[in-house]
Amino acid sequence: MSGYGVVLLVDDEPWFSEALAFTLESRGFECIIATDMSLAVAALRTHQASVVVTDIMMPAGSAFPKIDASESGFKFIEFVQKNWPGLPIVCLSVIGDQTKIDSLMDRGVRYLRKGETPLGTAVEIISAVATGRRIRL
Amino acid sequence: MSPNTEKACYASFVDSSEIRLSASPLEGTDVQALRREIAALRAELAETQKTTNQYLQNVAHQLTAPLNAIKWSIEAIKDPAVSIPRKMKLLSSIYSQGTILVHLIKNFSLMSNLETDNELGQFRNSPERVDPFRLAVNLANDFQPQAAEGGKKFDVDEPSFERILHGRKLLAVKNLVAQALSNLLENAVKYADLKTAIRVEAVNVHIVEGAKAQFGIAVRSVGLPIYGDEVKKLLNRGVRGTTAQQRIPAGTGIGLYIANRIMAIHQGTIYIQAKGKESSFTLVFPEARIK
Numbered sequence: 048m049s050g051y052g053v054v055l056l057v058d059d060e061p062w063f064s065e066a067l068a069f070t071l072e073s074r075g076f077e078c079i080i081a082t083d084m085s086l087a088v089a090a091l092r093t094h095q096a097s098v099v100v101t102d103i104m105m106p107a108g109s110a111f112p113k114i115d116a117s118e119s120g121f122k123f124i125e126f127v128q129k130n131w132p133g134l135p136i137v138c139l140s141v142i143g144d145q146t147k148i149d150s151l152m153d154r155g156v157r158y159l160r161k162g163e164t165p166l167g168t169a170v171e172i173i174s175a176v177a178t179g180r181r182i183r184l
Numbered sequence: 185m186s187p188n189t190e191k192a193c194y195a196s197f198v199d200s201s202e203i204r205l206s207a208s209p210l211e212g213t214d215v216q217a218l219r220r221e222i223a224a225l226r227a228e229l230a231e232t233q234k235t236t237n238q239y240l241q242n243v244a245h246q247l248t249a250p251l252n253a254i255k256w257s258i259e260a261i262k263d264p265a266v267s268i269p270r271k272m273k274l275l276s277s278i279y280s281q282g283t284i285l286v287h288l289i290k291n292f293s294l295m296s297n298l299e300t301d302n303e304l305g306q307f308r309n310s311p312e313r314v315d316p317f318r319l320a321v322n323l324a325n326d327f328q329p330q331a332a333e334g335g336k337k338f339d340v341d342e343p344s345f346e347r348i349l350h351g352r353k354l355l356a357v358k359n360l361v362a363q364a365l366s367n368l369l370e371n372a373v374k375y376a377d378l379k380t381a382i383r384v385e386a387v388n389v390h391i392v393e394g395a396k397a398q399f400g401i402a403v404r405s406v407g408l409p410i411y412g413d414e415v416k417k418l419l420n421r422g423v424r425g426t427t428a429q430q431r432i433p434a435g436t437g438i439g440l441y442i443a444n445r446i447m448a449i450h451q452g453t454i455y456i457q458a459k460g461k462e463s464s465f466t467l468v469f470p471e472a473r474i475k
Contacts, residue, residue, distance in 0.1 A: 061333065062277050070266060
């Protein structure tokens with residue numbers, strides 16, 4: 048068990064999760080990587096996560112066959128907020144629609160734009176969210 | 185639009201389409217038909233523009249995602265707290281992302297050339313004698329790091345090439361055939377199940393029953409099922425299988441299309457067989473190209 052908590056990284060592009068996980072783990076976090084919504088939900092059922100970091104466009108996986116890949120991240124966030132209320136969520140993705148970003152932020156989700164957020168910044172924010180630390184960036 | 189303008193427009197339609205209805209009681213009906221046709225064409229154009237925009241967004245994502253991943257990997261490598269073995273793993277990931285990018289950009293640059301070459305029915309570069317086994321091994325090696333990340337491995341069956349070719353070579357444009365085969369290998373890496381083998385072998389193909397067998401390079405894998413009616417469409421530009429889209433949402437759907445265009449200019453084809461989770465994609469060459 049890590050000293051700082053468990054970070055669940057949900058992304059079907061493992062290269063992003065890999066760089067993020069290695070950096071977070073070097074700072075004392077334990078990281079679990081899930082490549083679809085079904086695997087992420089299964090991980091949440093077996094681990095006590097401190098924070099969830101999720102992409103939006105990803106496979107829903109075998110447990111959610113009716114959810115389209117283009118919106119599975121939104122469905123996953125809804126599912127997490129319903130079943131694990133209070134669990135902090137960071138959305139790491141590229142969303143073109145500002146109303147969708149606003150909607151996520153209204154629901155307490157922190158949004159980081161993939162590709163434009165430096166790794167160091169993402170790590171700082173995720174660390175702060177996981178540990179309940181206030182951060183000003 | 186003023187009545188006069190509308191009349192002028194109608195007159196131009198009459199001139200161009202040789203419809204002579206100026207004094208006919210059917211005039212109003214035909215104008216309505218033309219208006220409906222214009223509306224339908226506008227709707228079709230809007231739909232095409234929407235599809236094009238979505239496609240361009242998809243292409244942009246395909247190009248930027250590996251670059252962004254590379255940026256993050258470099259940042260992680262620069263972090264002194266990340267261990268050396270993990271830095272090595274990140275370097276391997278950068279190599280894989282580089283392979284993906286180079287491959288993708290080659291496909292895009294080939295697209296326009298191939299259209300012209302197919303129309304002209306001629307090659308831009310002269311065909312040369314290519315060793316299909318050596319080509320398959322080199323390309324499989326190129327994709328091996330990417331495959332290894334999912335516990336997958338390539339198995340290039342040398343005896344099958346010896347048995348079928350008896351030392352003969354393939355007369356083809358090497359970089360084009362390499363791109364066609366790369367597209368098949370990349371798909372296999374993406375869609376094969378974890379910890380499975382991707383088999384590359386030489387085969388004799390009987391596309392038409394009773395016809396003479398043709399030489400083929402087959403890429404066989406176990407992974408996503410391809411449904412019967414999808415097989416015919418997979419060679420079309422921009423088409424991806426349903427299960428492929430579910431597993432990997434982002435994709436351009438041009439890999440097989442380009443491979444097929446490459447095979448067409450070699451007077452060959454792509455032969456697809458799918459049964460359950462097993463699938464094989466074969467580049468089929470005419471006998472005249474085996475020398």
